[in-house]
Amino acid sequence: MLTVDNISFAYDTKPVLKNVSFTIEKGQHIALIGASGCGKSTLLKIIYGLLHIEQGELSWDNKKLLGPLYNLVPGEENMKYLSQGFELQAYTTVTENIGQYLSNFEPELKKGRVQELLEIVEMADFADTKVENLSGGQKQRVALAKALAKRPELLLLDEPFHNIDNFRRSSLRRNLFRYLKRNKITSITATHDKTDILSFADETIVIKQGEIVTQQKTEHLYQNPPDYYIASLFGEVNQINLSALGYDDHHEILVYPHELKVDPTSSIKARVKNSYFNGGHYLIEAVFDNTIIFFDHNANLIAPEVVNISISDEIIQKRLKS
Numbered sequence: 001m002l003t004v005d006n007i008s009f010a011y012d013t014k015p016v017l018k019n020v021s022f023t024i025e026k027g028q029h030i031a032l033i034g035a036s037g038c039g040k041s042t043l044l045k046i047i048y049g050l051l052h053i054e055q056g057e058l059s060w061d062n063k064k065l066l067g068p069l070y071n072l073v074p075g076e077e078n079m080k081y082l083s084q085g086f087e088l089q090a091y092t093t094v095t096e097n098i099g100q101y102l103s104n105f106e107p108e109l110k111k112g113r114v115q116e117l118l119e120i121v122e123m124a125d126f127a128d129t130k131v132e133n134l135s136g137g138q139k140q141r142v143a144l145a146k147a148l149a150k151r152p153e154l155l156l157l158d159e160p161f162h163n164i165d166n167f168r169r170s171s172l173r174r175n176l177f178r179y180l181k182r183n184k185i186t187s188i189t190a191t192h193d194k195t196d197i198l199s200f201a202d203e204t205i206v207i208k209q210g211e212i213v214t215q216q217k218t219e220h221l222y223q224n225p226p227d228y229y230i231a232s233l234f235g236e237v238n239q240i241n242l243s244a245l246g247y248d249d250h251h252e253i254l255v256y257p258h259e260l261k262v263d264p265t266s267s268i269k270a271r272v273k274n275s276y277f278n279g280g281h282y283l284i285e286a287v288f289d290n291t292i293i294f295f296d297h298n299a300n301l302i303a304p305e306v307v308n309i310s311i312s313d314e315i316i317q318k319r320l321k322s
């Protein structure tokens with residue numbers, strides 16, 4: 001178990017993290033989300049032992065993590081941190097990079113391990129290519145394989161897929177998290193990509209301006225977002241006053257675009273402003289109750305068409321409780 005107990009951190013005099021506490025059970029996958037600059041990378045660096053903290057304590061498996069002032073080699077031994085700027089040896093091959101820290105005593109074992117890692121990150125075809133000749137996304141995949149090579153107990157990932165094209169991203173993500181689950185490797189992924197969060201994170205931790213605002217099971221958090229900031233980290237979201245929907249109630253509720261439907265039987269009207277093709281559907285931007293709202297629709301709508309929209313009672317009741 002990872003325990004982070006009341007840590008605070010400042011770069012010089014600029015406070016970045018304030019009284020941060022949480023625990024993570026072994027084998028769990030955690031998404032760390034929050035607006036840009038809220039302190040996600042800083043927190044990962046502290047856990048890995050790259051930054052010294054003046055206040056608070058960390059432990060892994062009940063063993064206190066002592067931090068950079070006490071470790072001769074930077075970084076905790078049983079962890080790996082994959083930063084946004086991955087460190088690879090440019091003039092050696094992909095195979096040499098991945099195997100760099102693996103023992104040479106049993107060459108066949110090492111070869112097999114490197115091959116397994118090459119397959120996880122889908123880089124087997126580039127085994128003998130020099131890293132300097134790889135694209136940014138390919139380098140990122142090699143860095144990921146290198147981070148996994150010595151079987152860390154805790155893997156800290158900072159935007160691990162952001163350089164990788166959509167075509168590869170989905171299968172890479174599935175391969176990686178399947179591998180981590182099978183090998184009981186705990187992970188914390190700092191990300192802005194909701195696909196990293198929704199499908200793969202058992203729990204999600206939300207940071208706002210250096211403070212943890214919640215830690216919850218991912219699906220529960222998405223379905224019951226406590227506030228606008230949290231909901232908006234998952235994508236577009238509408239804040240709608242119930243009185244505008246005809247209720248004798250002035251509570252505001254959060255509604256995702258797919259939860260608003262065009263419904264000719266409804267008396268609630270919205271005026272289309274823009275329509276954005278999204279592949280499987282259109283995202284419609286419309287004016288409702290003097291504010292902009294977004295909803296998904298299966299066909300294009302042309303401004304300034306007026307459409308009738310509705311939200312199910314079930315969604316309204318659920319959001320009133322969250």
Ligand SMILES: Nc1ncnc2c1ncn2[C@@H]1O[C@H](COP(=O)(O)OP(=O)(O)OP(=O)(O)O)[C@@H](O)[C@H]1O
Nearest residue numbers: 011014016034035036037038039040041042043190
């Ligand atoms: N080495 C540094 N020296 C001084 N300030 C820093 C340093 N690194 C980061 N900061 C500042 O600390 C704050 C938190 O940065 P951090 O990189 O942890 O945020 P983040 O949530 O990971 O952001 P992003 O999502 O954009 O990667 C920011 O205001 C940033 O400008």
